[in-house]
Amino acid sequence: MSHWYEKSFGEDYLLVYKHRSKQDASFEVSQIIEWINLTKEDFILDLCCGTGRHTLNFANQGYNIMGMDLSEVLLSYAVHERDNHGVPFIHGDMRHLPFVANSFDVVLNLFTSFGYFQCDGDNQKVLTEMARVLKPNGRFFIDYLNRDAVIDNLVPESSRQEGETYIKEKRRIEGNSVIKDITIVDHKGQREYLEHVKMYTIDQMKEMLDKAGLTIEHAFGNFSGASYSVDSERMIMMGSKQTR
Ligand SMILES: C[S@@+](CC[C@H](N)C(=O)[O-])C[C@H]1O[C@@H](n2cnc3c(N)ncnc32)[C@H](O)[C@@H]1O
Structure with missing residues (x-):
């Protein structure tokens, strides 16, 4: 039996989420650049990149980025984008990243691309993989739903x-x-x-991230920069890989 996330991110997904535009992505990208002090030397992974609406915006501005996703349909939109700057788009599962350890300075996971597995161990694996492919002190950025909201x-x-x-x-x-x-x-x-998205609280996320070797340094409640609180619109976590 196939899993929901193998079926739900095809052509019809683009119709249902038509309102989540490149324009939103552009604003989010500008906030991310500022909040994590992104530099042109950073090597970035957009994990669960979909059609690459954020990935390609970063690339347009000269950032060194690649995208990875499970949906071949969505990836083909990214690859065939007119202005795709030769950005590599890789097919893969977020639980098993096809990259060697310490590859990236930054890993992004945007627009609720976390919590997709019913088994907590699988969601933990995603964070463990993010930590593995990050260089020591590398930064992560996760834009996730906020359970109470x-x-x-x-x-x-x-x-x-x-x-x-x-x-x-x-x-x-x-x-x-x-x-x-x-x-x-x-x-x-x-x-x-x-x-089907598992809703973890901020304390649960802190615990899972810590287990993976990642530490939250700041949590925002939306892309306008409000600090996170239980009733925030979003739970946007940024931080870095611990050096043990
Ligand atoms: C809500 S969409 C977000 C896409 C993109 N970040 C954006 O903002 O447009 C979630 C993405 O996760 C991808 N995805 C789902 N399950 C996955 C998995 N197991 N491994 C990698 N990507 C997965 C989907 O194909 C989809 O592109």
Whole structure:
């Protein structure tokens, strides 16, 4: 049986998340550059890069970056982008990074690309892999959902029309996960997708990151720069690899 994340990031994902634009990515990239003091010498990995909307923005500004993702469909958009600067886009699973240890100065994980595995050990593996491929003192940046805000603001059901396509999204909390059932109907028929994201608290993230050898140095609550609090819109964690 295939897992939800193997099925849910194809062509229809681009339709459902059409509003998450290159424009948003551009603002986020400018904040990341400033917050982590990114330099042109840094070698960056955009882990779970999707169509490369952040990756290519960094590359456009002269940063040295590569992207990695599991979705061949989304990666093909990144590769065929008109202005792709020869950025390498690698196919792989975030639990098993195809890079040798100490390769990167910075690893980014953006727009809720964490918590995808039901088993905590698999989510831990992602952080352990991030730490392994980071150089000593290398920096990480994770833009993740904020559990309390998700629970407090959950809209159980919504629907919309995108041109000829009808999109229905049903959301629920089950244990520590937020689950979204997506139905898409168009002239080709009806398709169903699932999103299943484990919601860790900041203390749980600190513990998992620490176990991986990573330390949070600052947590933001949104991309405008508010500090993190339990009711923040997002949980944006940045920090570095511990030198042991
Ligand atoms: C919410 S999207 C974010 C994409 C991109 N960071 C952005 O902001 O547009 C999550 C991404 O994680 C990728 N993904 C899902 N499971 C993965 C896995 N096991 N290993 C690597 N990438 C995965 C998906 O294909 C998708 O591109």
